[in-house]
Amino acid sequence: MAGVEKPELVTAADEAALEVAFQARVDAETRIEPRDWMPEKYRKFMVRQISQHAHSEYVGMLPEGNWITRAPTLRRKAALLAKIQDEAGHAAYLYSAAETLGTSRDQMLEDLHSGKAKYSSIFNYPTLTWADIGTIGWLVDGAAIVNQVALCRTSYGPYARAMVRICKEESFHQRQGFEIITTLAHGAPEQKAMAQDALNRWWWPALMMFGPHDADSPNSEIAFKWKVKRQSNDDLRQRFVDMTVPQADYLGLTVPDPDLKWNGETGQYDFGAIDWEEFWRVVKGDGLCNRDRLDARRSAHEDGAWVREAALAHAAKKRATKSAA
């Protein structure tokens, strides 16, 4: 349910006590719900994280939308359409969850369109070939699943519930992608080369999806304290690598990392250094597609404005006729 009412004002003295009680609830694994008292900093933190997550789902439709009309078969096209529709749904669940904290949908979209709010940098890379669609499902949705499963137990109730729903839907996204790549990797030499090329381009950006090392992630400490997150960026990234490398082996594709090797002692894969300069460059707006993505979102919003207004006017007119009758 939405937080329709403003939280009550409290004095500074009360505030300290409330904050202690809040942390005790978090520590006791009680979910925080919209109308519960929460520190203003927690509220802001959650709005920022949930809206960024929503924006990622929302912008994430664009690279794949690029291939709907060129999907090679009707089966692939139906799957791709269904996946993209799911991503729109994921954005909607998350925007609603953020709205329970007192922000509005319009405010969030404005912050996205102005560039103030961020979204996952992975969506600033282009989808050049059909193999990119398979690779996105396999790696990008695969990485998203690892991140999102970890968030199913996050402390804010509406966010956790949205994550549970989203996780249920993500599995097919990854599997349809893997099926595409399997077909290409076991196909003609040109098809296999296309799959390898896509893996070469998406592997490192996919690893970057888990965010900077925790030591370089200024928000990590407070996120752990509030149980917004429970596993470190590096731990989740390692889990993804360990899950994915055997899949690449199965496909007969080569992960583009000369330092990648199995470590018998740790029971994990060791992998090479991530180019964090590239990561920050793309976050700050200089990726290949940052401008395109924002332009597409802005114009979709602006071009649709008349529809939103007309629907409201129609609803008002219907109400008026009904009350006149």
Add this chain to the structure above:
Amino acid sequence: MTTRKEWPLWEVFIRSRDGLHHKHAGSLHAPDAELAIQNARDLYTRRSEGVSIWVVPSAQITASEPADKDSLFDPAASKVYRHPTFYTIPEEVTNI
């Protein structure tokens, strides 16, 4: 600049199968009740999750205060005699 005139917020309740209660599924924006149901269909039943939908304007919902939780719900905790296990029945008596 776009004008700030949002579609109102609705709470969505879904009956997942005949014979079950409607259960809160989430919320969404829609200009009116009819489109709220359409949007709820697209948003919450893409995989046959429902056979019936209720939509309620979020502003119409009155909720209990979190601060009243203890005074509202604690009294029930001590009334164990409202549960069947409170009562002792001889072992040889069956079907009760």
